[in-house]
Amino acid sequence: MTRALAALLVRDLKLAGRIGGSGALGLGFFVMLVTVVPFALGPDLNLLARIGPAILWLAAVLATLIGLDRLFQADEEDGSLDLLMHAEAPLELIVVVKGFAHWLTTGLPLALCAPFLGLLIALTPEAMLAVSATLLVGTPALTFIGGVGAALTATMRRGGLLLSVLVLPLMVPTLIFGVSAANAATGGTIPFLTPFLILIALSLLAIVIGTVAAAAALRHGS
Amino acid sequence: MWSLANPTRFMALAGRILPWLAAASAVLLAAGLYLAFFVAPADYQQGETVRIMFIHVPTAWLGLFFYTLMSLSAVGTLVWRHPLADVSQKAAAPIGAAFTFVCLVTGALWGKPMWGTWWVWDARLTSMLVLLLMYLGVMAMWRTVEDPGRAARAVSILTLVGFVNVPIVKFSVDWWNTLHQPASVFRLGGPTIHASMLWPLLVMALAFTLLSAALHLAGMRTEILRRRVRTLSILEAERLDREAA
Amino acid sequence: MGTAHQGFIVASYAITALVIAALILRALIDQRLQARALARLEARGVTRRSQARPAGRPAPEAG
Numbered sequence: 001m002t003r004a005l006a007a008l009l010v011r012d013l014k015l016a017g018r019i020g021g022s023g024a025l026g027l028g029f030f031v032m033l034v035t036v037v038p039f040a041l042g043p044d045l046n047l048l049a050r051i052g053p054a055i056l057w058l059a060a061v062l063a064t065l066i067g068l069d070r071l072f073q074a075d076e077e078d079g080s081l082d083l084l085m086h087a088e089a090p091l092e093l094i095v096v097v098k099g100f101a102h103w104l105t106t107g108l109p110l111a112l113c114a115p116f117l118g119l120l121i122a123l124t125p126e127a128m129l130a131v132s133a134t135l136l137v138g139t140p141a142l143t144f145i146g147g148v149g150a151a152l153t154a155t156m157r158r159g160g161l162l163l164s165v166l167v168l169p170l171m172v173p174t175l176i177f178g179v180s181a182a183n184a185a186t187g188g189t190i191p192f193l194t195p196f197l198i199l200i201a202l203s204l205l206a207i208v209i210g211t212v213a214a215a216a217a218l219r220h221g222s
Numbered sequence: 223m224w225s226l227a228n229p230t231r232f233m234a235l236a237g238r239i240l241p242w243l244a245a246a247s248a249v250l251l252a253a254g255l256y257l258a259f260f261v262a263p264a265d266y267q268q269g270e271t272v273r274i275m276f277i278h279v280p281t282a283w284l285g286l287f288f289y290t291l292m293s294l295s296a297v298g299t300l301v302w303r304h305p306l307a308d309v310s311q312k313a314a315a316p317i318g319a320a321f322t323f324v325c326l327v328t329g330a331l332w333g334k335p336m337w338g339t340w341w342v343w344d345a346r347l348t349s350m351l352v353l354l355l356m357y358l359g360v361m362a363m364w365r366t367v368e369d370p371g372r373a374a375r376a377v378s379i380l381t382l383v384g385f386v387n388v389p390i391v392k393f394s395v396d397w398w399n400t401l402h403q404p405a406s407v408f409r410l411g412g413p414t415i416h417a418s419m420l421w422p423l424l425v426m427a428l429a430f431t432l433l434s435a436a437l438h439l440a441g442m443r444t445e446i447l448r449r450r451v452r453t454l455s456i457l458e459a460e461r462l463d464r465e466a467a
Numbered sequence: 468m469g470t471a472h473q474g475f476i477v478a479s480y481a482i483t484a485l486v487i488a489a490l491i492l493r494a495l496i497d498q499r500l501q502a503r504a505l506a507r508l509e510a511r512g513v514t515r516r517s518q519a520r521p522a523g524r525p526a527p528e529a530g
Contacts, residue, residue: 173394447501
């Protein structure tokens with residue numbers, strides 16, 4: 001069973017790396033968003049530095065969303081989802097592996113890339129580190145909350161927009177604590193660790209609930 | 223209890239209860255309006271605008287109540303696969319969304335004279351806004367899945383995930399709110415409310431609850447009819463198909 | 468009652484009344500539409516599955 005799951009992980013990573021895969025594209029979208037924001041707000045570096053963590057977090061949420069609609073839909077279309085559902089491994093584990101693969105190709109690159117984008121918006125080194133750390137522990141929550149929406153819209157032809165509508169309200173707490181923790185690192189009245197630990201808790205909770213709900217949605221969908 | 227489980231029995235029973243429920247809510251609504259406008263005094267702090275509270279608070283309660291009702295029905299759908307639970311979920315969504323919307327609008331109309339602005343990113347208002355967004359997601363989901371049974375199961379999962387999310391949203395918004403505007407927000411209600419305000423509020427809350435119960439029952443009845451129409455249309459189409467062959 | 472805030476009170480009650488009226492109207496119209504559709508189907512002799520078994524059998528031969 002472990003070998004089957006490992007094979008699934010490798011397959012999903014390979015697919016994400018191919019042309020049209022979500023891996024590089026999500027990262028590109030993230031970079032675009034962060035680049036576009038100063039054009040709207042003006043090149044005031046003080047302002048950009050102050051709202052920098054918020055910009056990076058918003059961009060991360062949106063970048064996670066765009067790749068999500070294909071998470072189960074692609075497998076549904078070519079029939080591999082049926083095979084996965086009849087596999088020996090429980091569907092929940094399959095969802096975890098697929099979510100993990102999605103995070104490795106979307107959330108992780110975003111977190112690693114954030115410091116370089118932080119240079120563009122005049123973040124201090126501490127702030128860059130903090131944003132990276134919060135993205136690292138917070139993006140799993142985004143992936144797995146989004147996974148529920150992806151499972152619910154797997155059979156829909158144009159599920160992408162519906163997915164965003166369903167999933168964005170559920171991402172509000174993650175966004176709040178992610179930005180709070182990143183801001184707390186650069187000053188403010190609260191210690192960094194309080195929102196950071198809550199963010200980790202939210203991620204763990206999202207992995208559990210998101211996995212169970214997405215597996216249930218896939219089972220009930222067919 | 224099990225006799226209720228049969229949709230036909232439910233139709234008959236709900237049809238008999240419905241007029242009484244509607245009449246009771248109309249009478250209570252009239253009484254509540256009288257109390258709200260002619261008996262309740264103006265608040266020494268909020269002035270006449272306190273009368274907005276007599277609809278703001280009941281609609282807030284119903285917005286939360288209907289989401290809870292949807293979640294309970296969602297459990298009924300997923301665990302017992304009961305058609306009445308599906309129907310109850312579907313009928314509840316627009317009613318709950320409408321009351322949440324009214325709660326937000328009256329909150330804004332109260333806030334303008336009291337806070338000097340239409341909208342404050344106050345913890346309670348913000349949570350209600352997120353609740354409204356979740357209602358809209360649920361309603362969008364109902365509209366996109368065509369088969370009623372499958373739609374009910376998909377919506378159930380979404381509703382239950384949302385139900386877990388509501389307290390987390392409340393908690394995080396509280397945290398976020400204290401972070402950004404420390405203790406500047408006017409507090410309403412609590413045990414300080416005066417009896418002359420409490421009675422109109424209770425009567426109005428009861429009137430709105432009965433009204434929404436009547437709307438919910440009526441919505442469930444219509445939904446059962448809609449399902450029958452759907453089944454019969456499919457049967458007829460199948461028969462025509464067989465005849466043509 | 469003649470305060471500057473009267474407009475806000477009137478507006479909130481008016482909007483509430485409007486939304487509730489819309490809810491009631493929607494319920495009534497929807498009910499009427501479905502009942503009519505059901506009556507039309509039944510008038511054409513389409514019956515529910517539970518009753519359709521005996522009556523529905525001869526349909527293929529008849530057609």
